[in-house]
Amino acid sequence: MAKNVSPEEQAAAQAADEEKTKEELQWAEKGSLLCRIKNQKVKEMSLVTIKSKQFLNYYSSYWFNFVPNALKSVALSELLEVRSGYQTDNLQRAAKKYEFQELAPESRCFSVIFSHAKFLHKSVDFCADSRETRDKWVSVLNHLISVAKHQRVVFNETAWLIDKFQQADTNKNGLLTFDEVWNLLKRMNLQISERYAKAIFRDRTRKLERYNLNEKDGSRVICSHCSTICEIEPQYLSRREQTPSLSENKVYTMFEAAVPIFTYTAERLVKSYPKGLRQDSSNMHPTVSWLCGIQSVAMNFQTAGEELDLNAGLFRINGNCGYVLKPGCLLDGVDPRTMSKPKLKLGIGLFSAQYLPKSEPGKEIIDPYVSVQIFGIPRDETKAKTRIIKDNGFNPEWRDNFYFTLSCPELAIIRFCVKDFDSTSSNDFVGEFSIPVTSLRTGYSQIQLNTGYQHTLDPSASLFVRIAMEEEY
Known part of the structure; x- marks a missing residue:
């Protein structure tokens, strides 16, 4: 007992x-x-x-x-x-x-x-x-x-962040040097090289209004390289809470009327949001807001499409961390449309595609073609298409070449979009890839496509391209 x-x-x-x-x-x-x-x-x-x-x-x-x-x-x-x-x-x-x-x-x-x-x-x-x-x-x-x-x-994220920061801040000056960050990464058993760590080391002393912000990440920046979370400094958070917001219609009106919004956004954090008529959760086009220097564009992340593809393309650079530095002209408060002199000649050779999926399950073999579109200042915006290849989604070949002249490549985003041609109805989406022009590299590239209803990365579907660039002075 x-x-x-x-x-x-x-x-x-x-x-x-x-x-x-x-x-x-x-x-x-x-x-x-x-x-x-x-x-x-x-x-x-x-x-x-x-x-x-x-x-x-x-x-x-x-x-x-x-x-x-x-x-x-x-x-x-x-x-x-x-x-x-x-x-x-x-x-x-x-x-x-x-x-x-x-x-x-x-x-x-x-x-x-x-x-x-x-x-x-x-x-x-x-x-x-x-x-x-x-x-x-x-x-x-x-x-x-x-x-x-x-x-x-009972994980306390704030306490964890403060604890890691204090561990790294060996000289207790409230700032982290690369050596302090590197020592912290080693103590956390992260298997990355010192060279790679230096490549992703961020300068956190710049003001927040100098960056474009990915709206889905809120006040935190998630670093995919080391799986840690870096919070934006409190003084910037308080400023963001008081951020002026502009509706989609207001942004378009100010841009077309040449209102001097560029000097304003160079010094202040501004947010834009969709017009009230978008009851279907469709997205506003983010490029006009970015051209105005607006840092934060509200997006409906449940609605896939061209607008969300461009947003993902812009923030794909900088390690998907949620923010990218604005181009120099916008940092200086200059209207990018005033740049009339061509600065870059861009050549795209579109050779072939591999393992393209059907636009919908159960449909016939696709008739693919590729559109190459430039988004940016009005003078730079253009679109080109390849030939249509009949009944071949496995390895269609085009061998088409396109040439573009850009006045403001710093604000240009290129989008490769594969569609299934249909003579009796609208052409169906197959796959796409978007990326800033300044992130392109010359030479041959195998571009993996985002496919499906939600435009998610497909490890099989790809485009084989050749990229050539020549700067003009």
């Missing part, structure tokens, strides 16, 4: 457990000597510690004895479990040898399993000097894993 325990006894037992856990954590922060077991061999003893209740630090040896051991650091939030005894493949293979069991008895061995960006899961095996030491480490690490799991359930 179970013994009844009074509330006072329960509280006393809980207090004793908490005190024991506190003592074990203090002991683990000082660290103890453990043998690392690697490649079925028992290495020399080295210090293993818990740092700031956030990292497990240990030393890893190399193949060559003359190379000093490297300090490794694993975030406790990445720990998955702790196993006592011979409970990993490495230890089980090593334990087949009697000599190994003599050096590292099962009663003194344990393994730490943690998530790894490259290998999914990774284990680190240790051997303690006694069973008591092993059990202490297992107890401490299990407690920290439990705490980390609880924190994930």
Whole structure:
């Protein structure tokens, strides 16, 4: 029969457990000597510690004895479990040898399993000097894993961001240099090279009105390279809350009437939104707002089409992070239509397509053609089409060439759109790809298309093109 325990006894037992856990954590922060077991061999003893209740630090040896051991650091939030005894493949293979069991008895061995960006899961095996030491480490690490799991359930994003920023800001000046960001990325076990990290490092000192903002991302910028979230500074958020908004009709009127909106948007954050008659959730064309220097254009992201394709195309650059720097003319408050002198000659050679899907399931083989369209200032806007290829969605060939002269390539977006020709009704959408002209690179390219009802990336459907550019002065 179970013994009844009074509330006072329960509280006393809980207090004793908490005190024991506190003592074990203090002991683990000082660290103890453990043998690392690697490649079925028992290495020399080295210090293993818990740092700031956030990292497990240990030393890893190399193949060559003359190379000093490297300090490794694993975030406790990445720990998955702790196993006592011979409970990993490495230890089980090593334990087949009697000599190994003599050096590292099962009663003194344990393994730490943690998530790894490259290998999914990774284990680190240790051997303690006694069973008591092993059990202490297992107890401490299990407690920290439990705490980390609880924190994930009640994850406080703001606290996490502040914590990561404070970790990186080693000189405590409130700003992050590249070296500080790079050290943080290494501590977070992100498998990217230093060269690549430098390429995506952002200068966050510029004012927000100097950027075009992807409206779906709100006040946060999501970086796809490192899976972290960078929040826009509070002083910019407060300014955005007071942002003036212009309706779609107002934007068109101001643009056509040559109202000096460009100097205004060069210094202030402005937002545009669709006209009230768009009850069907259709989208306004974003290019006119961008030409006016308007930074934020409200879009209905559930409605696929040309407008949303152009929006996705603009923000495809800069790592899909949600903001791109405005062209120099708009930063200076200059009307881009005043640029009359041609600045760029663009040549597009459209050779072929591969694995084009049917416009709708169950329809006949498509008769594809490609339209190449330039969006930008009125003088630069133009459209060209290839020939129609009958009954071939597998590998149609056109070998058509198109040439464009652009006065303001900084604001030009090119859209490749494949359609299925129909002589009796409207031509059906097959696939598309949109990108700023300034992001094009000369040479041959295989362009993956966005297909289907929602215009999502298709890994099979593509266009084979050749791009040539010549600047004029």
